[in-house]
Amino acid sequence: MDDSRAALLGDGRAWAPPGRLEGLPPYPLADVPDIKARLLAEGRTVMDLGVGDPGLPVPEAAVETLREAVGNPALSKYGFQRGAPRYRQAIAGWLSRRFDADVDPDLEVLPVIGSKEAIALTAFAVLDPGDTVLIPDPGYAPYFGGPYFAGADVIRYGLRAEEGYLIPPDAIRRARGRLRLVYINYPNNPTSAVAEADYLQEVVDACREREAVLLFDNAYSEITFDGFRAPGLLEMDGGREVGLEFHSMSKTYNMTGWRLGWATGDRGLIGALRRVKTFFDTGAFMALQTAGAAVLENPDEYIRFNLDQLGRRRAAAVSAFRDAGLDVTAPRGTLYLWFRVPGQSTSEDFCRRLLIDSGVVLLPGSAMGPGGEGFVRASLAIPEDRWEEAGRRIQEAL
Template sequence: MTDKTSEYTADSREWSPPRRLGGLPPYPLADVPDIKARLLAEGRTVIDLGVGDPGLPVPSIAIETLHEAIGNPVLSKYGFQRGLPEYRQAIAGWLARRFGAEVDADLEVLPVIGSKEAIALTALAVLDPGDSVLIPDPGYAPYFGGAYFAGADVIRFGLRAEDGYLIPPDVIRRARGRLRLVYMNYPNNPTSAVAETGYLKDVVSACRERGAVLLFDNAYSEITFDGFRAPGLLDIEGGREVGLEFHSMSKTYNTTGWRLGWATGNRRLIGALRRVKTFFDTGAFMALQAAAAAVLQDPDAYIQRSLEQLERRRHAAVAALRDAGLDVQAPRGTLYLWFPVPSEEKAEDFCRRLLIDSGVVLLPGSAMGPGGEGFVRASLAIHEDRWEEAGRRIQEAL
């Protein structure tokens, strides 16, 4: 991580960025939009495998409900933290069907403006400055961001292939300091690793022993393959007492721009996060919540259709990338393929060169933390018919 504090001026008459920003990692490939724009201006096509957006159609019932709800003046008012009661009830119903557990829609469900902001804000709800936080490396940026802005002692654990990209429970037991928060995400972004129920039980036990809150990011719970069913805290005896589980409408229902999700779990933690959020937002647009409620009450045929399309993409992607000479394994979950950089280059340098030479965008693993160096992430973001061309371009650039 680069220390940029030396760039700041002590001249109080002129504004300069706070030192706090100097502790944030630089944004990798910040020049990608400019490179893409230049390539397009030259008449070249760009294949973007870097974005974590499935790009599938939004459920029709969501569109229809939103069209009707947007004309309701009541739904244009502040929703505040509790949001639309029908949305909370729909979430509780979905959780009951999915995990077989009854959830109190008033006390154990918190609607959030996409899980990203709430995952970061959880650190402010849980931690005192100096508390220890364990985060996976590589991992989703809000894990580090939330812990960093909360003034925590951030412990990065490097995910390793030999561990199945899992954080061993003993790492939680032995973590330094006053461990109060553990971030965990399975099915995992970016490695696509999955966790079995037995493993999650051990993690819950380890967190209980340490008195640490487990933040379980389950955004990809419904995007799994080969018959695998992703577990959640509600599957584990005592799981909800130990932590919070986050779900997102973005990936499951292809509504990334709608910014809708929820947290469920320990009532005191839900209350603490709700209190923090009252100082940062006044809730998501309630017409969107009404549309989401309609989707969550609909049969799961939509999810199955989406998975069938993603399965075809997965098959095409693995075949095309292997033909290009890349060491790729078929993921059991998420939208991503995770593989080693096929050269001696740094991940960011490889991805930049590939974009310039071939017009293909990949995400360097280092964008997800220093533990991702040497790896690249590709997303199932394009139609299966385009993967052959993507593979050919990559092969020609190697």
């Protein structure tokens, strides 16, 4: 593609310094929106299982509190990095209830504008160019994006079913170069693997030995099934000092668009990330933070509702996909079914073909890194009563 065409397409390549954007991994299925539009124009319906957004109702407390908060002029001011004190306190209270941890709301909590931005920006707080970073492959985009833009040497650890999709602590011990940052995420997107507390402790120990910062992405901590309880860094010996843990209101409370999350952990790192963020943003809207606080102050009933809904979807999804001949197991955590592509096609070809033939959107595993090739992710994004149809459509297309 020549540069003038790239500029017209608006993908920014024509404006980027040589190599910068070219070095980013390509996005498989960039043509999905066009295919979807074409199918809709033909009068067909599309079932989108590609995005991790269940579309369940947000907690009432969020909506009611926001309604009032938008009318409060004090909350229309800049939030800056520390944000609304009530939000930080509510986060500390939530962490105390969930992990039995005493967290200082001023020094050990940092409000973030959805956890994605801050997960990426942590790289700028921790890394010098040329430092090494270990990330899971497949994995969430900012684990690569932050370190890549910070000029780090990114090692992708290929997650394997035989290893329970865990990064072995020895891979941390043996990683090449000056290892400064390790990203892990359990319950895991996209593989839906969960990690036990013993494993997390071993990772903490390995990072301490290597003097590497651990970034533990715990976005799915409250989305677990069959009695599994996800552990947190604050429960580990040395966990608070070794790095940062990120939480998000996106999945736990179905508030994806509200862009509310937080980091907790080592005070020095919280300070460093706060400092970096002063150069990138000026905080989330404080009315939203106040609404988030109202939810976090009374969180448990909603979490039960959410798990009940997602649990029903999970059961319907597993049964419909098995009936369609797909080899799926019920996830113990997250919103995702992760399974092998049936037959010989690449993940991308399989998903494109399936979309055209059945109108069902799935995410090719390769969209989340080369280690995801050969796999597909389906998200619990549609109501319980629609899975049978999704399964039937897939079966017909296969």
